[in-house]
Amino acid sequence: MSATTTSHLGTQGEALREQIGFRNQARAWWRAQPQERRAAVAIAVEIALAIALFFVDHALSYGVLVLSGVYWTRRLPRLPWGLAAQVAGLALLVILAIAWRTQWSLVLLLLIGAAISWIPERRRSWGVPAVVLLLAILYPFYADKMFTMPIFGVWPDVGTGVYMLVFIMMAVGLNVVVGYAGLLDLGYVAFYATGAYTAAWFMSLQFAHVTWHFGAVGITKNLIGIHVSMWPVLLAAGCITALFGVIIGLPTLRLRGDYLAIVTLGFGEILPQIARNGDSLGGFNLTNGPNGITPIDAPGFGHTISRITGGFLPANYLECCSRTVNVGFLHIHHQIQSYDVFFWTAIVLLLFTVFCSLRLQYSRLGRAWIAIREDETAAAAMGIPLMRTKTWAYASGAFFGGIAGAYYAVFKSATFPGDFFFNISVFILCMVILGGMGNIWGVIVGAAFLAYLNQEGLSNTGAWLQTNIHVGGWRPSFDPSLYASGIYGVIILVVMLFRPEGLMPSRRRAAELHEGVHDEPLYDHEQAGSTA
Amino acid sequence: MAADASAQALPARFRRPSLVSSFGLLLVLLLLVWLGVNLVKTPADFFDVFLIGLTTGCVYALVALGYTLVYGILELINFAHGDVFMIGGMVTITYGVSIFNLHQGQGWVIVPIVFVVLILSMLTCGLLNAAIEFIAYRPLRHAPRLAPLLTAIGASFIIEDIGLAWKGPNYVSAPDVFPHSAVFTIGGVTYEWNKLLVVLITAPVLFGLTYLIQRTRQGKAMRATAQDRDASAMMGINVNRTISFTFLIAGMLAGAAGLLYALYVTTVRFDQGFQLGLIAFTAAVFGGIGNLPGAVLGAILIGLIQAFNEGLNWHAPGSDWTESIVFSILILILVFRPEGLLGEQTPEGG
16 A cells, blocks of 8 residues: 555556455455444454453453453543543453452553553653563563463463573574575574584583683683683684684575575585584594583683672572572562573673664665665665675674574583574574564564473463363364474464564565565466456 | 676686686596596495485486476475475375275285376375465565565475374385385396386376476476566466466476385385475586476486495495585585586576
């Protein structure tokens, strides 16, 4: 419906598109209805859905009502009706919470949500992320107090939180390659693997014939192997992976888009195989083969820094921490554990990634990426060096992938070649697609959701399905986590077919994806003419 | 974009033997030396392995043709193709065992049975492939090229999981119905019937395909659509139907390959299709994507390389490295000779 879509054959304009196919006709009919009728039908459907779901799971119907309530309140004029409706809704919620003993965490979350919706429009781009960030930082304190979600069950524990943050980081990194520069990378797992093995090499007993220590914590003096503190290793992992990205990129970035995809896929398959067979490369044990490299040293700041900061920065993550945080009126009594510290460190790393990614987006380089994505020939004509720009995209994407991989290896204290399958590449790609290629906030939301599904959500869903769904005597007995890759396949397919710009699109990318290729083909008009 | 690329590439190739191309030549020379040494050292092993490679090459050829047909007409890497092939293997096992009760040592009765199962498997896979095109690729005909590539990956994962849900995570074994008796033995090298049967089934399928594409009206429509979709639409060709037909044919080839693989190797697993599909895609690129004889040549070469790698004794990397070697070949071809051995034939490349 936008003005950018060019009219077909110059005469028939937009009307043509609404005549083709059942879906378009139905949509056109729906749009032609008066607004009140549409709203009434929608609300009726929502209430019917809520009643139907009430027999499956009470919380689910509650969720539908709350969501539709929020949606319709937002459509009211803000003052006074919007405010009044929200206050009324929240009051009802509080009364229901007292009467039905709804968990208070749900009520609080909804209150926070209502507060967020009152952040003024022009502050929203920073306000919402800031609130979410604050909630994320405090998450370890209230994780065990959270309510039970319908379908997905309990909220993720802090360990899963670290996993999610690491994968969000990788998705943000891949977003630079796929979303900004429009290069399809099907071998992102190669970067993850490079980062993980870099960490393993510099922080373990792997190279037993050398003994070299540099700021590592929690190991005995004169321990064999290379032991370096995690912080320089993270940087090194990023740089080595970026270099590796350049090495992959230089010969392959000249190729057409689909060839590039398959070559990156090839690298993504070769590298894990090298890791798997790398226990005797010409007699040298590089990767310890299928047994993987484990354990990897604990991260930490060392005693000196820890003492200077008064124990705020822990000396050794694994021997952490003795402090307890008490907030009496919220019933929070939480002893800080090493997982919490890993979680906060991951947040800091993610913040760094997001910051870099945001700054890159509208930099000279970022604009060059967008230009290449939209039209390579035109970009070259404008004097953008194609190879160099693309290589930079690869290197930046690889850099973040390397850091994330290294940090995750340190967190797990191990790296195995079996972790680096093609599925992981597609999994990360799926995060980027679901959230919205090119929009960093969308990518973060998509990645958080999918990473949670992968780690806990799918098995919880399976358990929920088994207890709550029964049609006659039949109960679903399958485990959805076995079919994770198929579920990603469905997500990719559905998103690309129905909403190619993702759930939270970048406006510019959406326009590109809807406009399509510039040379309008003739044969569909011919066919459309014969059917119309 | 491609037009100016090829315009640059041509004179550059005639002008000077660059560092890059001499490196490529050096690699080929090394490969030949390695093969020569192996031939002199253990000639019997060499020919044994050669025959194995030829047989696997035939299976790859059928899959590679599917990739190359689809790429030739749509410029799309149909990632789901390998998984369609896997479904073909499973369908073969299901039809063969549960309907026709195929089992080992039946003698020549198997010939009509295998023929019927072949037809059924080809039809199933053909329809499956056409359905994939209808659902996943047709709505995205005018979207940016990234979009159908992504749905192809999605479709591939979905079909892989259908295989997983259907047959479980373990190897499904097929009855070993092809006889293992020798056709001939020369100097210690035996050629068994099961290998010959693979070739005997592949060859007519290939001839049928060639006839279809070169001699029939529908084949002409396919070639025209591959050359220029808009122009062929103006000539009265129903482009969408032609593309569907191409997917049907490609799927049928994958079905035939699935049958051969299931009965020759006798085990199929849900995730084998993707790996083998990538190898077959490499073969298609090796021969020149879009080029049908090229796909067959590339597939047989890849089959031989794989067999030599896994079977030879003198300094062979072994089966641990097969994928790495195949993908290295893919990368080297794309870097040194992106048009493949026999030249690519795509709408873009001319």
